[in-house]
Amino acid sequence: MTDDPIADRLRSFALGGEPLTTDDAQKVLRAALSHASNRIVQKAADMIAEAEIASLTADLVKAYWRLKRNPLKKDPGCLGKTAIVKALVQVELADMEVFHDGITYTQIEPHWKGEIDAAAELRGVCAIGLVHFAPAMQVLNHCAVLLSDEWPETRLGAAQALGALGQIEAAPLLRLKLLTGDNQAEVHGECCSALLKADREEGLAFVQEFLTSHDADTCVQTALALGESRLPGTFEILRNAWGRRAELNVRESLLLCIGLLRTTESQEFLLSVIDKRDIRTAADAVKALRLNGPMGDLRERTEAAVDATESDALLRVFREEWLN
Template sequence: MPKSRKLEESIASLNQIRSDPASEAGQAVLHQILSSKYSIAVAQAAGLVAQAELYALIPDLVTAFDRFLVKPKDSDPGCLAKQAIAETLYRLEYSDETLFLKGIRHIQPEPVWGGTTDTAPRLRGTCALGLVRMNFPQVMVELGDLLADPEPEARIGAARAIAYSENDQGVPLLRLRVKVGDTSPVLSECLLALLQLAPTQSLPLVEDVLYARTTMNLGTAEQAEAAALALSESRLNEAFPILRDWWKSIRDPQLRKTGILAIATLRQPDAIEFLLTQIAEARPGDAKEAIAAMGIHVQDRALWQRVRQVVEARQDAALREVLEQMSRSFLS
């Protein structure tokens, strides 16, 4: 039978058991699929195992993972099966470090137009989380190596795993990554992790990045946006005055837009009052940006009504139009 036909039959079998994968028939199908060579079907089967929390099928998952490490670009293109298996084992709190160590060190170059691309960085990040969850003794060594990974997605995974570890041994690693410099998404994740692990110690460094007092391999705007995003996601009380004062000090239109949105994302009472004041009293351009930033709260009927009342009290037709556009956009 052609490969495509057998794969289609495997997917069809999985679809038939999705409503009850834990049944005897369902587990029999999952066992059969997990032992097959079709990585797409195995990835879907792994997801069902996680959904139904079928601990009895953990050995099948481990066996399949090892099988797809053999000639991986052919047996598991895109790293789909290994990624799904690692995610499932992480969710099921699998506690044997052997598989996660294989995964965190796995590199899978695959051909693309003009060269190759590594399809395994997400897998490395997932396995990092697995090692943290099981309290692997040498996890910081592995996470330090992952922070130096060539792929940004893997470095992001390392930063998230260090934050998840709640281990202050990760602070020096993250600070070094920040000081060396990185892409904006990686930098933001590292700063956020620092704010979670050691907020008081890390706030001065985040401010240095925000104000571009430290030199990195990024443009000033990208660097500032990374720091603003980390501050907004941290939800720290100290984040609001830092973002407010920075926003007041800058003139670049795009950065001001980033700053006002970061303030709104904090969802803190002081930040909300500041934005309402901008809508009521600031120059029209800033008032418009404040209304746009408050759009993230449009589902909060009471708060959005306050925004509407402030706009109506100002009696500015242009601001009223911005408000109506935001309402239509978010509520449609």
């Protein structure tokens, strides 16, 4: 318990002690959104987003504008405003004014490394918020600016927004961004994912070229986007990349991405590389197969392949992955 009853109630909510659907709980959440502590506001907004409580959208909007006044004092780190906008996106509120404000908002704060823009993530989230409520061209124009933003959190949000848009008109912008590159591999990966959603036919051929990148992280993020897409032809692309790459960590990641496909051919391939001649690769395959979940007799077939190697080390990996 603390001296702050609002904080105590939020803690109770987080522990599952009280449902958020009651009138009393929503009264507490409203009070939390008006709290002087932006961390309390952040917690309340996170809970509203998770529970998708649409009845509190007006209170979220009010709290956003309150935190915009003297933001360095009221909302250091932009924690409250970012959580609020995420909640508005989650409950699908078409508050264009908030999204339009946040998509260009900056909040420069002192940091031990110099200065940071605490609103970097907020801009990206606002781009995602506009996807379902603004014309596609407006979203594209905003994302063109955000993809060249100084801060990776903003660029990441812009790529996610283009993926959510899922329209062919986004493809040229994403191709340009992928060709010019990004110093954050995660942004590259999100751009790959977005392109595979926007242009399923020609995007696959374009994205697979990055599997040959000299940068291991770029290769892995590309493979992850391909694995999550589950597009026809992806298995052959990932298997061939696995055969060409020599780096052990990259090969492990490629097998995991093959596991994400959850197809018969991917499962058969992974089972085939469980071999006593290469226990490390076999262990990677066992982990990748686990991504398929309890599908049919897959667990039994995996266990049989492991037993055939007569490797105690591999058996331990199987038990850790499949039996825990």
